[in-house]
Amino acid sequence: MAETFSFKVLATDGKARRGLVSMPRGEIRTPAFMPVGTGGTVKAMYMDQVRGIGADIILGNTYHLMLRPGAERVARLGGLHEFARWPYPILTDSGGFQVMSLSKLRKLTEQGVTFRSHIDGAPYEMSPERSIEIQGLLDSDIQMQLDECTALPAKPKEIERAMELSLRWAERCKAAFGDQPGKAMFGIVQGGDSAAMRLRSAQALKAMDLKGYAVGGLAVGEPQSVMLEMLDITCPELPADRPRYLMGVGTPDDILKSVARGIDMFDCVMPTRAGRHGLAYTRRGKVNLRNARHADDPRPLDEESDCPAARDYSRAYLHHLVRSQEALGAMLLTWNNLSYYQKLMQDIRAAIEAGAFEERAAGITEGWARGDI
Numbered sequence: 001m002a003e004t005f006s007f008k009v010l011a012t013d014g015k016a017r018r019g020l021v022s023m024p025r026g027e028i029r030t031p032a033f034m035p036v037g038t039g040g041t042v043k044a045m046y047m048d049q050v051r052g053i054g055a056d057i058i059l060g061n062t063y064h065l066m067l068r069p070g071a072e073r074v075a076r077l078g079g080l081h082e083f084a085r086w087p088y089p090i091l092t093d094s095g096g097f098q099v100m101s102l103s104k105l106r107k108l109t110e111q112g113v114t115f116r117s118h119i120d121g122a123p124y125e126m127s128p129e130r131s132i133e134i135q136g137l138l139d140s141d142i143q144m145q146l147d148e149c150t151a152l153p154a155k156p157k158e159i160e161r162a163m164e165l166s167l168r169w170a171e172r173c174k175a176a177f178g179d180q181p182g183k184a185m186f187g188i189v190q191g192g193d194s195a196a197m198r199l200r201s202a203q204a205l206k207a208m209d210l211k212g213y214a215v216g217g218l219a220v221g222e223p224q225s226v227m228l229e230m231l232d233i234t235c236p237e238l239p240a241d242r243p244r245y246l247m248g249v250g251t252p253d254d255i256l257k258s259v260a261r262g263i264d265m266f267d268c269v270m271p272t273r274a275g276r277h278g279l280a281y282t283r284r285g286k287v288n289l290r291n292a293r294h295a296d297d298p299r300p301l302d303e304e305s306d307c308p309a310a311r312d313y314s315r316a317y318l319h320h321l322v323r324s325q326e327a328l329g330a331m332l333l334t335w336n337n338l339s340y341y342q343k344l345m346q347d348i349r350a351a352i353e354a355g356a357f358e359e360r361a362a363g364i365t366e367g368w369a370r371g372d373i
């Protein structure tokens with residue numbers, strides 16, 4: 001394995017890129033989808049199953065882990081890879097986004113954010129420096145800067161304030177991270193739905209010469225067209241030889257359209273959360289197994305899938321498990337959904353390598369529309 005962090009673009013097709021991130025703990029084939037492992041677990045999955053469906057990297061949430069079981073405790077127990085038995089790369093978020101969406105009594109200043117835990121009300125403060133320290137205690141491979149994500153719609157002044165603050169925090173995170181060859185710290189482009197602010201943020205972060213760049217502040221309720229427009233503006237400003245990570249995205253359609261605009265990495269809770277709520281992603285579209293129409297359907301979700309959850313169980317059985325709120329329902333549908341997302345990424349990578357991304361993406365989209373699911 002590589003001693004240092006590196007990224008190589010292996011093939012392009014239009015703006016779509018097929019790449020490879022190499023790190024000491026393993027390689028990440030891009031475009032990549034990162035299953036979300038919030039509290040050090042990809043909910044309802046064993047880690048060897050997560051690996052088995054082809055995931056190269058998972059995401060861990062700093063906010064959850066710092067509150068419970070605590071970053072220092074995870075460090076004492078050997079770090080997050082040892083703790084959760086996932087020896088491959090882990091990307092951790094910086095905690096800021098979830099502080100603002102989950103915690104109570106939060107206060108944001110130049111110094112950082114202070115807040116009370118949503119679990120027990122205990123007081124915490126998270127500065128850029130403390131966020132990087134926590135991610136280091138977790139032994140995270142790719143660490144995210146602390147930023148401020150503006151909820152949309154927002155006034156231009158508000159977008160500018162949060163974007164400029166995030167740039168100053170990026171500098172502080174870069175300084176706190178220092179020089180860790182086998183790891184990386186990614187900056188996060190902010191700027192809301194403002195082209196000018198997006199340009200300003202991307203150009204300032206590029207000047208910091210970071211190992212990777214996330215596009216933040218999107219998938220926060222704006223129309224897909226606005227998200228895609230911001231990618232059209234932002235991606236060309238980012239260095240072509242560094243990975244680009246679109247945070248919190250997304251549906252399979254979001255992913256296809258974002259890869260077409262130059263995005264390399266994705267994370268989203270949809271496949272895992274939907275699995276726990278009885279929703280299955282298939283190449284013919286979404287199937288809601290809660291629906292009574294499945295009660296007598298002997299067909300599997302997808303007879304052509306190589307995932308046992310999609311191939312070996314009848315929809316009638318899955319419907320029964322979901323209706324009965326059996327744990328196995330969440331387990332099988334999560335397995336199916338993550339397997340579908342990894343297969344989608346595998347097909348995307350192959351399409352770019354073949355120079356056939358546009359037509360194969362159209363074929364994938366038609367599959368959803370064809371229905372008969």
Ligand SMILES: CCNc1nc2cc3[nH]c(NC)nc3cc2c(=O)[nH]1
Pocket residue numbers: 092093094095096097098144145147148149150188215216217218219220247248249
């Ligand atoms: C690293 C934490 N910072 C950070 N996380 C995010 C997570 C997101 N998740 C979604 N949609 C589900 N948008 C996001 C934006 C950000 C963002 O702008 N910043």
